[in-house]
Amino acid sequence: MLRPIRRSCLAGAALVLAAPTVVARAQQADSSVAPARQPDWGAVRDETVRHLRRLIQLNTVNPPGNEITVARYLDSTLRAAGIETHLFEPSPGRAAFVARLKGTGAKQPVLLMAHMDVVGVEPDQWTVDPFAAVEKDGYVYGRGAIDDKGMLAANLVTMLLLKRHVIDAGGSLQRDVVLVANSDEEAGGEWGMGWLIANKPDLIRAEFALNEGGRTRVVNGRPLYLAVQNTEKVAHNVRVIARGPGGHASVPLPGNAISRLARAMAKIAAHEEPVRINPTTRVFFSELSAVWPNAAERRAMADVASRDERRIARGARVLSAIPIYNAVLRNGISATLIDGGIRTNVIPTEATANLNIRTLPGQSIDSVVARLRRVVGDKQVSFEVDRDTIDAPASSFRSPMFTAIADAVRSVDPKMTVVPYMSTGATDSARLRAWGVHTYGVLPFPLGQEDEERMHGNDERVPIASLLFGTKVIYLAALGVAR
Numbered sequence: 001m002l003r004p005i006r007r008s009c010l011a012g013a014a015l016v017l018a019a020p021t022v023v024a025r026a027q028q029a030d031s032s033v034a035p036a037r038q039p040d041w042g043a044v045r046d047e048t049v050r051h052l053r054r055l056i057q058l059n060t061v062n063p064p065g066n067e068i069t070v071a072r073y074l075d076s077t078l079r080a081a082g083i084e085t086h087l088f089e090p091s092p093g094r095a096a097f098v099a100r101l102k103g104t105g106a107k108q109p110v111l112l113m114a115h116m117d118v119v120g121v122e123p124d125q126w127t128v129d130p131f132a133a134v135e136k137d138g139y140v141y142g143r144g145a146i147d148d149k150g151m152l153a154a155n156l157v158t159m160l161l162l163k164r165h166v167i168d169a170g171g172s173l174q175r176d177v178v179l180v181a182n183s184d185e186e187a188g189g190e191w192g193m194g195w196l197i198a199n200k201p202d203l204i205r206a207e208f209a210l211n212e213g214g215r216t217r218v219v220n221g222r223p224l225y226l227a228v229q230n231t232e233k234v235a236h237n238v239r240v241i242a243r244g245p246g247g248h249a250s251v252p253l254p255g256n257a258i259s260r261l262a263r264a265m266a267k268i269a270a271h272e273e274p275v276r277i278n279p280t281t282r283v284f285f286s287e288l289s290a291v292w293p294n295a296a297e298r299r300a301m302a303d304v305a306s307r308d309e310r311r312i313a314r315g316a317r318v319l320s321a322i323p324i325y326n327a328v329l330r331n332g333i334s335a336t337l338i339d340g341g342i343r344t345n346v347i348p349t350e351a352t353a354n355l356n357i358r359t360l361p362g363q364s365i366d367s368v369v370a371r372l373r374r375v376v377g378d379k380q381v382s383f384e385v386d387r388d389t390i391d392a393p394a395s396s397f398r399s400p401m402f403t404a405i406a407d408a409v410r411s412v413d414p415k416m417t418v419v420p421y422m423s424t425g426a427t428d429s430a431r432l433r434a435w436g437v438h439t440y441g442v443l444p445f446p447l448g449q450e451d452e453e454r455m456h457g458n459d460e461r462v463p464i465a466s467l468l469f470g471t472k473v474i475y476l477a478a479l480g481v482a483r
Helices: 021-027 041-057 068-078 149-167 193-199 256-272 280-288 293-306 309-319 324-328 365-375 400-412 429-434 463-480
Strands: 084-089 094-100 112-115 139-141 176-180 208-211 214-221 222-232 232-245 330-342 350-359 381-385 416-424 438-441 459-462
Touching: 041 068, 041 139, 041 149, 041 463, 068 084, 068 094, 068 149, 068 256, 084 232, 084 330, 094 149, 094 193, 112 149, 139 256, 139 463, 149 176, 149 214, 149 463, 176 193, 176 416, 193 429, 208 400, 208 429, 208 463, 222 280, 222 429, 232 256, 232 365, 256 330, 256 350, 280 293, 280 324, 280 416, 280 463, 293 309, 293 365, 365 381, 381 459, 400 438, 400 463, 429 438, 459 463
Parallel strands: 112 176, 112 208, 208 438, 222 416
Antiparallel strands: 084 094, 094 176, 139 459, 214 222, 222 438, 232 350, 232 381, 330 350
């Protein structure tokens, strides 16, 4: 049941912008907005760190979530700045939060999204308290520092900066800028974006949205590229069920279900799905091939981006050895769970395994399963598909939102490359794209591979310098698309 928390708090009306265009301002030194009203980036860094540390200290491990604590923090912070807010509690402890900076209405709104829940921790594997938000050695440590409270802090500061440096300075935005903080993203999103779309669609209807999902990659010690997620693979769970005769373990049986399942899983593990290049991955590899430092991989990227089938196959052989690129090139199949047997001295009649299959957008899970049936070649092994999935259309990488992100990145670091990206993981963006909102995912904090791998792992952390970079990018992108 919905539990209404409070009425909205409305900000003052916007005025007409009479200053130079945002693009011109963004190209000035320090990525400034206007010489008289540019943010003090040192103060912005400190403000973002302060908010992130507080968000981390509010434990929102899902389950149970308890995101209401974070939502109340966002609500009080933004209301104090005179920004319109809406706070809902769709289920005890769960929250949906929306804040809005009013524009002139000349253009449709843009959403700034982030989720409030985080995954669990193994405290004994951390060198610091995961929820103390320790600041040391130029990093902020804590669960959610990368996924996704860092983005939430950057979005929060962006809203405050837009209020101070545009609205309060006598300017206006042509679009409403809407901050959305979701619950339950780490467990499917039914209490988060799913609930908002079903119950409060008018509050979040927009033309564009900026969410998590991309990457800002440090290679050889410098930020090389920012990948903007404009599409994502589709997650399916498929049960593999092997059946055989049961009996006492003292009499071995050739049709043993566990042995049958083991043979089937070995064949599935050796199977490789065909390479498929879509418009996003073609541009992704084409752009990276111009800047990638490793010569062999650079040539392979150019080959994969070509339309020559022989070159594509040649490039794919090289890139398939790199797990993250292999996952971008084809449908992915990972064994994640196994179950079978009731006692140590009983041969079970059934054994099962779960496959987490990530299909490329537009690819049929039934076709993948048909191939697996042929590979296994055993009529005593069956497959059951979970049909609760969302296969959404890609968002254009030629839209004003993508352009605003690219312009923002280049204004902060002109040497960086900006590329469209198909993520292998699932995000709330799929729901929005299926709903008709052009949605783009970024992880705007430049990270090396080692730090990125701490996401969902131990000692998750974000560099403070990267946190400032990300806040600048989100602020300038929101300003650019909303001007």
